[in-house]
Amino acid sequence: MLALAIGTVVLASVVIMFACNSFEDASSFLGRNMPSGVKGATINAIGSSLPELMTATFLLFAFKDEDGFSGGVATCAGSAVFNAVIIPAVSVLAVMFIGVKQSDGTHKKVSFIELNKATVLRDGVFFILAELALIYFLGDSVMFWWMGGVLMGIYVLYFGFLMWQFKTGRAEPDEDDDDDDDEDEEQAPKWKQLLTFDFNALFFGGKDFNNGRAWVVLGSATTIIGVACYGLSWAVVEAAHVLNVPLYFTTVVLAAAATSVPDTVLSVKDALNGNYDDAVANAVGSNIFDICVALGLPLFAYGLIYGNIELAAEFGDSADVQMLRIGLLVVTGVVLALFLIGNKIGKGKAIALFSIYLGWLGFILYRAAEVSGAGDVANSMTHILGVVTG
Numbered sequence: 001m002l003a004l005a006i007g008t009v010v011l012a013s014v015v016i017m018f019a020c021n022s023f024e025d026a027s028s029f030l031g032r033n034m035p036s037g038v039k040g041a042t043i044n045a046i047g048s049s050l051p052e053l054m055t056a057t058f059l060l061f062a063f064k065d066e067d068g069f070s071g072g073v074a075t076c077a078g079s080a081v082f083n084a085v086i087i088p089a090v091s092v093l094a095v096m097f098i099g100v101k102q103s104d105g106t107h108k109k110v111s112f113i114e115l116n117k118a119t120v121l122r123d124g125v126f127f128i129l130a131e132l133a134l135i136y137f138l139g140d141s142v143m144f145w146w147m148g149g150v151l152m153g154i155y156v157l158y159f160g161f162l163m164w165q166f167k168t169g170r171a172e173p174d175e176d177d178d179d180d181d182d183e184d185e186e187q188a189p190k191w192k193q194l195l196t197f198d199f200n201a202l203f204f205g206g207k208d209f210n211n212g213r214a215w216v217v218l219g220s221a222t223t224i225i226g227v228a229c230y231g232l233s234w235a236v237v238e239a240a241h242v243l244n245v246p247l248y249f250t251t252v253v254l255a256a257a258a259t260s261v262p263d264t265v266l267s268v269k270d271a272l273n274g275n276y277d278d279a280v281a282n283a284v285g286s287n288i289f290d291i292c293v294a295l296g297l298p299l300f301a302y303g304l305i306y307g308n309i310e311l312a313a314e315f316g317d318s319a320d321v322q323m324l325r326i327g328l329l330v331v332t333g334v335v336l337a338l339f340l341i342g343n344k345i346g347k348g349k350a351i352a353l354f355s356i357y358l359g360w361l362g363f364i365l366y367r368a369a370e371v372s373g374a375g376d377v378a379n380s381m382t383h384i385l386g387v388v389t390g
Contacts, residue, residue: 002242006254008235013258015228016051019197020262023047023221026200029209030218034166046293048266049286050222051259052079053294054229059251060298060309062230063237069143069299069309071236071255073134074248076295077328078256080127080287081360083263084335087283088113089353090264091271092345100274112346113276115339122165123284124336126158130291131329142310145303151296158288197224232258249368252324253361280339287332327363331356 024047031043056072063071092113099107133154137147187193193201199220200206204213236250243250263286270279302309334356338349 002239005235005238005242008231009239009254009258012228012232012235013261015197016225016232016258017261017265018195019221019224019228020048020050021265022197022199022217023050023225024262024266026209026214026217026221029214030211046289048262049079049259049289049294050225051229051232051262052076052286052290053297054226055233055255055259056294057298057301058230058233059237059247060302063233063247069302071233071247071251072295072298073138074252074324075255075259076290077324078252079260079263079290080328081331081357082256082260083283083287083290084331085353085357085360086260087264087267088280088335088339088345089350089357091267091276091279092347092350094268094271096347098272101272107272112344113271113279114343115280115345116277117340117343119277119281120284120336120339122161123281123288124332124339126154126161127284127288127291128329128332128336130154130288131332134291134295135326135329142308143299143303144308145300148296148298148300148303151292152300155288155292155296158292197221229259243368245368248324249364253364327360331360 027043027047034043052075055075059071059075060069095110095113097109099109102108130151133151137143137150187201187206188196188198190202192198197220198206199217200209200213203216203220207213209217232255236255237247239250239254240247263283267279267283270276299309335353338352339345
């Protein structure tokens with residue numbers, strides 16, 4: 001059964017990746033007049049974070065008897081760590097080994113990416129604010145609907161600040177337009193368009209977007225993403241049962257990585273096009289969206305419909321979740337420090353970021369083995385690895 005669950009996670013991540021491509025193409029068109037950095041932190045971040053929102057919603061509503069809220073928290077926390085460390089590191093590797101696209105269509109390899117410190121500081125401050133709010137709320141054994149409202153309010157403040165920057169000229173217009181890059185490419189066969197969920201090609205023959213076409217593609221992609229996220233939610237719940245670990249252990253790794261695929265792909269594309277600020281702003285902006293909306297909106301809706309959420313004892317009082325919350329804050333602080341020390345992210349910082357993520361995974365695996373084995377960590381880790389590898 002674990003093989004089926006893992007296979008579902010892999011399939012869901014592929015479906016999410018392709019469907020999010022269509023979603024992001026349509027949403028980028030609708031937000032085409034937004035400035036660089038602002039678009040990456042809002043339109044792109046919302047599009048690429050839609051899987052986290054849907055997964056957290058399904059876990060809370062459809063799997064509430066499985067302590068689904070803890071799974072939603074772990075998905076958003078794990079995704080935030082993945083976005084903060086893996087996306088910038090992979091973006092650096094992409095420009096080092098593939099290169100940045102030039103005006104003549106060739107690629108020039110570079111050894112680092114440069115960031116606007118003001119953009120990093122802006123997004124980092126709002127992300128830490130969202131994290132502190134979540135840590136405070138999770139300190140209680142009950143979650144109230146208004147807590148979700150507060151989290152969403154932080155995102156509204158963030159979006160309002162971005163718009164204020166744009167209107168006052170503190171954000172530069174985005175003059176890079178990739179919408180016409182594929183204009184002269186031959187249309188893929190129908191079967192490929194269907195398998196890759198290229199709804200613009202399927203429905204409109206790949207014609208240039210207008211508002212109507214963009215909204216149709218947006219709605220179609222959202223439907224497919226929703227189906228994939230439900231399958232992903234079932235898979236992580238099933239994996240937790242088989243491994244005999246609390247749900248938040250499987251979601252913090254499997255669901256977080258699967259839902260972060262679109263963020264990674266989009267940021268790498270931005271980096272390869274030389275849009276370094278958008279590449280990093282998308283990652284950090286996605287994290288703000290994950291905490292404030294992907295978790296805040298389901299909490300708000302659930303609280304209004306069903307009432308307060310009583311956190312399960314093994315979730316609300318455990319050292320594991322306390323470490324999860326504090327670990328997320330520590331990782332954020334370390335990553336922001338790496339970004340703000342100098343204007344460049346090169347090979348050394350990329351290696352440091354990968355090391356942080358490996359340490360994070362090691363901690364999660366160690367604690368999962370300890371919980372499943374009632375203290376015999378060595379035997380428990382052997383058992384878990386044996387179950388995973390069949």
